[in-house]
Amino acid sequence: MIQRSAVFRLFRFLLYVVLIAGALLALFGLFAKKEYLIERQITIAAPMELVYDQVRYFRNFRAWSPWAGMDADVRVEGEDGSPGAAYYWSGEGETGRGSMVLKTAAPQRLDFEVTIEEPYRSISPTWFAFEADSNQTRVTWVFRMRISYPWNGLAMFTDVNTYVGKDFLRGLENLKRHCEVMMPRLYAGYEVREQERQEQVYAGFRQVVPLEQAETFVRESLEKLDLLARKRQIAPVGPMVALFWTIDSLARRADIAVAASIAAGSKTPPALQAFTLEGGQYFWIEQQGRPDLNTAQKAVALYLNEKGWIPLPPTIAEYWQRAPAVPDTALWTTRIVWRAAAPPPPPPDSLETNGNGANGHGEQ
Numbered sequence: 001m002i003q004r005s006a007v008f009r010l011f012r013f014l015l016y017v018v019l020i021a022g023a024l025l026a027l028f029g030l031f032a033k034k035e036y037l038i039e040r041q042i043t044i045a046a047p048m049e050l051v052y053d054q055v056r057y058f059r060n061f062r063a064w065s066p067w068a069g070m071d072a073d074v075r076v077e078g079e080d081g082s083p084g085a086a087y088y089w090s091g092e093g094e095t096g097r098g099s100m101v102l103k104t105a106a107p108q109r110l111d112f113e114v115t116i117e118e119p120y121r122s123i124s125p126t127w128f129a130f131e132a133d134s135n136q137t138r139v140t141w142v143f144r145m146r147i148s149y150p151w152n153g154l155a156m157f158t159d160v161n162t163y164v165g166k167d168f169l170r171g172l173e174n175l176k177r178h179c180e181v182m183m184p185r186l187y188a189g190y191e192v193r194e195q196e197r198q199e200q201v202y203a204g205f206r207q208v209v210p211l212e213q214a215e216t217f218v219r220e221s222l223e224k225l226d227l228l229a230r231k232r233q234i235a236p237v238g239p240m241v242a243l244f245w246t247i248d249s250l251a252r253r254a255d256i257a258v259a260a261s262i263a264a265g266s267k268t269p270p271a272l273q274a275f276t277l278e279g280g281q282y283f284w285i286e287q288q289g290r291p292d293l294n295t296a297q298k299a300v301a302l303y304l305n306e307k308g309w310i311p312l313p314p315t316i317a318e319y320w321q322r323a324p325a326v327p328d329t330a331l332w333t334t335r336i337v338w339r340a341a342a343p344p345p346p347p348p349d350s351l352e353t354n355g356n357g358a359n360g361h362g363e364q
Helices: 002-031 048-056 058-064 151-157 160-182 211-230 293-307
Strands: 035-044 072-077 086-091 097-106 109-118 122-133 136-146 193-197 200-210 240-248 253-262 273-277 280-288 310-321 333-341
Touching: 035 160, 048 058, 048 109, 048 122, 048 136, 048 160, 058 160, 136 160, 200 211, 200 240, 211 240, 211 253, 253 273, 280 293, 293 310, 293 333
Parallel strands: none
Antiparallel strands: 035 136, 072 086, 086 097, 097 109, 109 122, 122 136, 193 280, 200 253, 200 273, 240 253, 240 310, 280 333, 310 333
16 A cells, blocks of 8 residues: 555656646747757859759759768659759658758759658758859858747757757768769869860961961961851861970970861862871860960870870860950860870780790790
């Protein structure tokens, strides 16, 4: 009898504790904040278009989301990357159950709505803002966290900004690593690209000129080729080019050809010379504005040296956008191209033994 009375008193005590805690929670909830603005920012060395798409498409979340490693079943509904697309997750414990819906996709901002069904009910907006700066992107992730009554009372005893914000910062750091790994390596500030090319025939002017007159020779030769093209005496099948066979900085002279690419078998006008460049592996960079041959050469030289390939003359400047079609020099586009050969195989080892263990002189 005494034992049953003790159990009853303990049960009553626990009931009072629960009731008091519930009353305090309800009381605190009357005065506690229901909304918290969580904001974190990071700068990523990648263009805005790349970063934007990693956030826009739910299929990319697993690569950078701070919650991607949690044990949960996920699915995407709707057209991924378009407003209305939804990402659903469902798991045990803290993972809970909820959804994230893409509401709007503006050029520099993505707005989502996050709905948590378990372990508690809440609907909160979140958005990403993107700012481009040269080849870098500043990303700001904002979450307007809403905690319903009376659970908001518990938040009075927690540094919500720090506790929740660490996940957002971790997600942005994941996004930074993911995007920057996707970026190609740069050589002297340029991306070097490879291309297999077929043999190409050119028709143009070739001359050894003083370095001081090289730019004038290229410009005047391009004007002559443009005139011949307008008169239909030549039919270019690609951009006009300058072929730098040699540049002698000591003698201050350069062997240059300025030409138009033409179809094999085409008739070459009497005033022009024909040149044929062999097919093979070509390496190139693209420059905007006035071409800078020295910087381009440095970039490709670093790349080829790393690969162990050997550059072959001539250096080719392909003028994809230029005067007179594009008067503004800032809008010019030039590709600087090199053909290169793979390094020769190492010579055979003269001391290599034959199958019987003897050397080339028959010694044992």
